[in-house]
């Protein structure tokens with residue numbers, strides 16, 4: 001056998017052989033069973049000639065797994081892992097190795113799917129219930145769901161939920177605190193425009209006098225300030241408007257809960273609790289509200305029930321409000337959400353427990369205090385006078401400060417022409433604070449001789465607090481035994497295993513799901529997720545530090561254009577339903593760009609996944625359902641008849 005044949009055999013057997021599974025003999029037997037002589041012959045037999053693809057994809061030959069992982073390594077090596085002080089909703093965190101290895105890197109958890117079937121999902125249902133309890137405790141709210149996709153879309157969901165909940169308030173305007181994260185404001189604007197609502201972006205206090213159906217506030221603000229929204233929320237309630245607070249779980253360890261301010265909806269990104277930044281995601285967003293609004297909340301809810309033997313058992317609850325049942329009347333197109341990421345955050349809280357979290361949050365807050373005091377001693381002004389983990393620092397030496405930071409492989413938040421921001425996180429050390437003094441003061445740092453521990457002693461002695469006394473958290477959290485029992489590695493390992501073994505996932509068998517073909521991602525594909533060059537990159541890191549990511553995303557973009565035949569790909573949607581929504585918004589804008597905005601009817605076959613009609617109504621389209629035969633095949637005659645009947649109003 002020639003070396004060439006050996007290499008080909010090795011290559012063929014390598015990835016394809018390991019993931020298709022059937023060898024030559026089995027493939028021949030399968031083909032014979034269906035009366036085909038080859039895969040090509042089978043394709044020509046079953047794919048209508050007019051849609052059978054002639055030319056091959058412009059994709060290079062397949063790589064072996066070894067070659068592929070080396071190639072991914074070469075892309076990772078082009079990314080630069082800098083210390084991140086950018087904040088803006090994303091803060092570096094330490095993923096406990098016992099959770100990294102036994103959940104994030106464990107197919108028993110990452111191949112499990114949405115727990116539609118409680119009998120085979122009691123393990124992850126409990127982990128998600130822990131997530132819900134974590135969110136309820138930290139926010140002070142009565143009810144939380146099992147996660148949403150990200151903070152931006154969660155905020156847009158809160159706006160839509162507010163609109164469908166307020167009865168007497170007829171305003172079509174929603175108020176947004178100017179201190180909200182810019183990426184959140186952008187998503188809210190997109191959704192509001194599609195719904196035909198106005199947006200006001202202004203200082204939080206202005207909401208009290210504004211004619212709006214609801215408002216959203218950021219707590220702490222993007223610049224770091226910690227504001228009390230109690231009065232403005234009371235003013236909103238007086239005009240039958242609801243108040244949403246976007247916040248951070250780590251900050252809520254130290255801060256008064258939004259519930260105690262009267263908030264109706266509380267949301268945020270759980271990334272800070274043990275989920276890598278990952279250049280922007282995925283992370284689980286959390287979403288909580290008052291019990292009286294439970295029928296309006298988007299996303300999945302895990303409920304406590306009993307089984308046939310009368311024992312406690314968990315299942316998805318209140319499903320009648322969801323897209324797969326309500327379809328175009330659904331209050332949201334959320335389907336899969338972020339189960340794995342929610343489980344990572346809930347296990348982070350289980351492992352650290354309330355005391356461990358108080359220590360982590362306490363250290364983050366104290367290091368921020370020390371940095372603030374040191375800089376102020378050096379005559380540097382701060383834009384915010386209250387904070388938990390974020391400072392906005394006014395410096396007329398901005399560019400030099402940024403250059404010194406980059407030289408120290410640190411990224412600051414580029415706030416304004418005269419200010420930069422620093423967000424302290426779980427990975428920040430006392431030595432990092434000393435380095436930040438040098439970054440801000442340059443050579444002058446020696447003159448001020450700022451010592452982290454002396455500054456700390458001064459803060460302790462003075463009883464100084466950067467959190468207004470009325471906003472210091474006094475309420476308990478995570479008191480349930482689950483959060484106070486598994487703090488040693490072996491206890492945590494056994495708790496996670498005890499849940500994992502209750503579940504059926506693809507490490508046990510194939511999973512039959514009507515609308516999805518559950519495929520086992522190759523371990524080679526999953527390994528790079530844990531590499532710091534991919535996992536610890538902040539989404540707003542300077543471009544010259546993310547060359548590997550840009551190249552990888554660019555190549556995927558080209559592959560998808562080749563596969564789909566389209567001329568552009570948008571990578572923003574972080575779920576199938578969000579992809580539907582993005583496509584529908586593109587179609588809506590196209591019609592508007594041609595003066596045909598009146599085209600607003602969307603035809604959707606009855607067999608389409610429930611998210612499709614839900615996404616269409618979110619894009620303000622009228623949904624007309626078309627028939628299918630008993631196998632779910634599209635009834636073309638009905639489709640044609642309805643298209644003709646709708647005529648010029650047909651959008652898509």
Ligand SMILES: Cc1ncc(COP(=O)(O)O)c(C=O)c1O
Pocket residue numbers: 334335336337515516574575576577578609611
């Ligand atoms: C056919 C189909 N369409 C759309 C969706 C919605 O995708 P996602 O849950 O990622 O939003 C699903 C999810 O299961 C699906 O199976």
